[in-house]
Amino acid sequence: MNVVGPLVLLCCIIGGYSSQLEVLNQWTLLNFDLPFEYSYEDIRLENTVFTGFEVTSNRIFLATPRLRVGVPATLSTIPRNTPPGSSPVLQAFPDWSMHGAVRGDVNCTGLISVYRIRADSCNRLWVLDSGVMTSLDDFTRVCNPKLMVFDLRTDQIVRTVIFPREVLRPSSLLTNLIIDEDVQGRCDSAFVYMSDTASPGLVVYDGLKDQAWRIMHPAFFPDPDFSDYNVDGESFTLMDGVVGLAHSPTLSTLYFQPLATDRLFSIPTSALTKGPPVEFEQMPVSLVGKKSSQGLGLTISLTDDTLYFSPLTETAVATWNPVTGQQRLLAYDSEKLQFPAELRWLNDGSVWLLSTRFQKFFKRTIISSEINLRIIRIPPKNGLSRGVNNHLLY
Structure with a gap:
């Protein structure tokens, strides 16, 4: 997938992406x-x-x-x-x-x-x-x-x-x-x-x-080149390895991502469930793609295997379908989508997420009079119908 521009610029041009967020x-x-x-x-x-x-x-x-x-x-x-x-x-x-x-x-x-x-x-x-x-x-x-x-x-x-x-x-x-x-x-x-x-x-x-x-597997480890994060102008450093997980039963695939990376990986569940690996066994890990920035939350639709992820720098939620290759910008909000800690797809097609402003908790800069924590719902069918110019994953 080719990238022709950063996601953050697209978010600033396209309106209406925060109006669909239900707090x-x-x-x-x-x-x-x-x-x-x-x-x-x-x-x-x-x-x-x-x-x-x-x-x-x-x-x-x-x-x-x-x-x-x-x-x-x-x-x-x-x-x-x-x-x-x-x-x-x-x-x-x-x-x-x-x-x-x-x-x-x-x-x-x-x-x-x-x-x-x-x-x-x-x-x-x-x-x-x-x-x-x-x-x-x-x-x-x-x-x-x-x-x-x-x-x-x-x-x-x-x-x-x-x-x-x-x-x-x-x-x-x-x-x-x-x-x-x-x-x-x-x-x-x-x-x-x-x-x-x-x-x-x-x-x-x-x-x-x-x-x-x-x-x-080495793919579980953090990448030092991506240990620095910038969310809403506030920077911090954290070397966290694998944490984001999503499972496709139909594709028999586990998707995963360390926090400190721009990459998304996958492994067949057959390689996980067959029992303890033998000495020197190579795990069949594949690179799915690269994201526009680091992310934590990861979930998947059980109806069409669309992956949902949240690039932290862009304060956005995006989707990518590994079968069709289609990408979409699902939601963007520089205030409400600061550091989504977890995304969950529900059976009605909605996506729920925890917005945490974790960067402020981490750096002890929390202001107790401000809204810092949210549970947000994104209704079904939100986002662009065409995804070729969304520049989310490549």
């Missing part, structure tokens, strides 16, 4: 329904930013990892149907007894630091707990990483997976997951693909065999 919820800083025994001296809302979410019929689940001290709960819920632009109070999930780490009450059977979550077709929520506190400051591992599965009918734990030592590294940070169900409704036999961002690699879990293994 479902927004906050200056997140607010939690704290139990009476919690002291506000322990809480640092200016350190609390969401990185992952899941949407069910009646709830939105929000993951707020403990990047720094003072994060009240690392997994919470709000009602799905609230007034547009409202700022609902977050409720700890499943309850506050699982979140004592904020007060120094570390219990490894509870939730330590969650980056992302996924629901399966059996109405269960898979929660990936990194086990790492204050990962931006001193990277303190207090518990082994684990997968916890909650039955959303009862909010009770039905399965816990503790990963064996051989699939981890001393600085492992598990940040994202994909649930690959071979047949809908057979959730216990699903494969789970997880990104290790700080010790770059993929961890694969076979739910039927209760076995995990590690996949390595």
Whole structure:
């Protein structure tokens, strides 16, 4: 695909790309329904930013990892149907007894630091707990990483997976997951693909065999040439490896991207699910294309395999279809689309995203009187019908 001009210039010329953004919820800083025994001296809302979410019929689940001290709960819920632009109070999930780490009450059977979550077709929520506190400051591992599965009918734990030592590294940070169900409704036999961002690699879990293994490839690593980011005129540096994941069941393909790169990669899921790789085995990783800038959020349409991604510098959401090659600019807004942490395609064809202004949380430049966090919905069929001049991926 040929590039004839930067995406950011196109965004400034074409109007109407922010008018389709539906701001479902927004906050200056997140607010939690704290139990009476919690002291506000322990809480640092200016350190609390969401990185992952899941949407069910009646709830939105929000993951707020403990990047720094003072994060009240690392997994919470709000009602799905609230007034547009409202700022609902977050409720700890499943309850506050699982979140004592904020007060120094570390219990490894509870939730330590969650980056992302996924629901399966059996109405269960898979929660990936990194086990790492204050990962931006001193990277303190207090518990082994684990997968916890909650039955959303009862909010009770039905399965816990503790990963064996051989699939981890001393600085492992598990940040994202994909649930690959071979047949809908057979959730216990699903494969789970997880990104290790700080010790770059993929961890694969076979739910039927209760076995995990590690996949390595240079494409999982960050590129030092892309470790500097500029969002709305504010720059910062972060050397994060693989974190963005999207799965196409029809193409049997896992798409992935490190944060510090302009590249998007893919690997056949058959290479992931066949079992632990043998020594010196070469993984069949392919370069899908190059983006206009770095990105974090990544999702895919289950109807036509269109990929949705968000180039950070351009404060935009874009699409690319690997089958047809068509590209589109889906949305652009220099204020509302600052650092989308996660994108999710829903069955009605809409795309939901978390807008976080992470650059301000990272640099401690948050202004508590400004809107810093948003849940945004992009309706179906938004964006250009012709994509040849959108210059999104090449």
